[in-house]
Amino acid sequence: MGGRMKAVLIGPIQQENLALGYLAAYARAKGHEVAVVAYAYRKDLDRTVERALAEQPDLIGLGIAFQNNVDDYVLLVRTLRERGFRGHLTCGGHVGTFCWEELLAELPELDTVVRHDGEETLVEMLEAIARGESPRSIAGLVWREGDRVVKGPVRPAFGDLDALPRPERSPExxxxxxxxxxxxxxxxxxxxxxxxxxxxxxxxxxxxxxxxxxxxxxxxxxxxxxxxxxxxxxxxxxxxxxxxxxxxxxxxxxxxxxxxxxxxxxxxxxxxxxxxxxxxxxxxxxxxxxxxxxxxxxxxxxxxxxxxxxxxxxxxxxxxxxxxxxxxxxxxxxxxxxxxxxxxxxxxxxxxxxxxxxxxxxxxxxxxxxxxxxxxxxxxxxxxxxxxxxxxxxxxxxxxxxxxxxxxxxxxxxxxxxxxxxxxxxxxxxxxxxxxxxxxxxxxxxxxxxxxxxxxxxxxxxxxxxxxxxxxxxxxxxxxxxxxxxxxxxxxxxxxxxxxxxxxxxxxxxxxxxxxxxxxxxxxxxxxxxxxxxxxxxxxxxxx
Missing domain, CATH: 3.80.30.20 (tm_1862 like domain)
Incomplete structure (x- = not known):
């Protein structure tokens, strides 16, 4: 197995979520297929899950930007699994960067957590999945090994921001x-x-x-x-x-x-x-x-x-x-x-x-x-x-x-x-x-x-x-x-x-x-x- 993988990125898009936009654009530039799906409020849960699963992705990534709506994303993680998603489930953003231990302890449905800037980490994860491997030993990632949670080294900040492709934006x-x-x-x-x-x-x-x-x-x-x-x-x-x-x-x-x-x-x-x-x-x-x-x-x-x-x-x-x-x-x-x-x-x-x-x-x-x-x-x-x-x-x-x-x-x-x-x-x-x-x-x-x-x-x-x-x-x-x-x-x-x-x-x-x-x-x-x-x-x- 190898080559092109499919990912779905989910997060709030009240205005424009450029964080997800950069992730999507970078992964696409590396040859992968990425869809961005909005999830701002709990009332959007069913529509968000349906859209995400319709893409039949290999990986779903959740961008948890706000600590005060963690429970909305806990519900989303569990609902994705309950409705049949068997691929790799990860999350990132500010909450993931600091609360990775709590997230992985509470959510066995969650496979990994991405810390800090995620462009390179996401692509390396997709490459691992393409090889038939479970993502691990990747800088900026936290993963499970049996009953243990292992935190990879901090990924240095992406140095040349101009090397990043233009972020994806909402068509509307x-x-x-x-x-x-x-x-x-x-x-x-x-x-x-x-x-x-x-x-x-x-x-x-x-x-x-x-x-x-x-x-x-x-x-x-x-x-x-x-x-x-x-x-x-x-x-x-x-x-x-x-x-x-x-x-x-x-x-x-x-x-x-x-x-x-x-x-x-x-x-x-x-x-x-x-x-x-x-x-x-x-x-x-x-x-x-x-x-x-x-x-x-x-x-x-x-x-x-x-x-x-x-x-x-x-x-x-x-x-x-x-x-x-x-x-x-x-x-x-x-x-x-x-x-x-x-x-x-x-x-x-x-x-x-x-x-x-x-x-x-x-x-x-x-x-x-x-x-x-x-x-x-x-x-x-x-x-x-x-x-x-x-x-x-x-x-x-x-x-x-x-x-x-x-x-x-x-x-x-x-x-x-x-x-x-x-x-x-x-x-x-x-x-x-x-x-x-x-x-x-x-x-x-x-x-x-x-x-x-x-x-x-x-x-x-x-x-x-x-x-x-x-x-x-x-x-x-x-x-x-x-x-x-x-x-x-x-x-x-x-x-x-x-x-x-x-x-x-x-x-x-x-x-x-x-x-x-x-x-x-x-x-x-x-x-x-x-x-x-x-x-x-x-x-x-x-x-x-």
Missing amino acids: PYVVGGMTVDFLISARGCVGECSYCSIAAYTSEQRKSYRLRAPEAVADEIAFAYHERGAKVFFVQDDLFVLPGERAAITRMERIKSAIRERGVGDVVFWIKGRPENISLPVAQAAREMGAIHMFLGVENASSKRLKYLGRTHLPIHNDSAIDNCRAAGIVPSFNFMLFDPDCTLDDVGTTLDMADRNLDLPWNVCRTEIYSGTALRERLATEGRLEGNWRSFGYRMRDERAEVMFRILRVSLNERALAIDSLLNRLISLSFARQLHAHFFPSRATSALDEAVTKLGIEARRDTVARLRELRDLVANAPLRDARAMQRFAVEQGLAIGAFDMPLRERTEALWNQLHARGRVQTHRQGNAQVRSRGGFEVAAGS
Whole structure:
């Protein structure tokens, strides 16, 4: 037995799963047949299993990107076996990289686990299967030998990203505001060593924490999407796009700008990411000249103590200067405020709320610092005896009892406003980006009116968020914490009140989103870029 093997790769594709796309393209370039199948939610289980089994693959690989939906993939593994799959079953991604021991212990149905970048590992596995062998003794792989689990050596990070073939993309483009959005990776990894970040943990074993593609290779991919897929909007999924060092950052963006123009690319815009300490005014101006209209900033918190605790390398002054520089350059910044972490206090929360209040016109959301396998913060809490939960979902109690109570209340009262993946504040980030696209590509009086309506709606929701969080903070600061019933009652009452307040805001959000989408489709059709079939939704903010 030998030669061409068939693989099915399964993972979430709410926007575009470029991780699976790269795996598929690399394996195909090596002579194998690969299909990519979407599995975002448990409701998709039957359809996903049917599609995967219809391919009659030799190998099925699951890309488990998120630790909080491990159970969905446990169910998928068991269902694939129950319905007759007898080939090699493996998984990878962040969860596989750090939780391989737990996965193999719980799932005898699973044959192996892939750690870190999987392109070369996947191909070597397919070659082993082609020889009639069970994949083992492969760098980057964990496998079984009898009752033992054996971890192979860490595979060094793929050195030349430009040697990788262009990733496979969904045939149906993703649409925001009626415009085709394509997704792009120009680098892998990050220079930061944030204690809570799974990216820093992921790259720590690979010897290369940050790898760049050549600007010309990036421009080739942009040109392909522009000319062949009609994309004028690019969401750069790099964990870090703006390089540290002003000269280096500006030079790279100037080279990308020049290279895409040389390839006949016209007016295109970008959503990019940056660390606040790297966003000087010249850098922001260079980003805008390249085409960036939106920048997700790693603001995280407004307290210097909290930033230090989280392993950030910037100060509150960098948050303010980065926002000011983006505004001055014509870029809209967005960000998440990590209001809570294991050692925060109510005073820290108040400091960050003050910053939020100063930026009500910008799209932002609030959250708690979560704990992921492999991170320094997880190890710290474990050492301190404070780590709760298990590998599926870690948690903690804050040292400050009043901060803990505040979070427990808002977890009930503010879930649909802020904490859920489809929360109102997340949707407003996506809506803000849609209105930016119209302001850039379709300027008119009607566009200005839509722009004003979106901005007014966002300010209204965020102002109310700050007010309710301050009210809650003041209550918790002075209330007797032993009265659990009173706190529970307040949480429910606030949740109902916020839900009633948000109902018309959600209706306005939906109406504006639909209006921008329909208007954008009409405008792009007039420009000769009609979309026959497409995908879309509010998930663009989830990429932050």
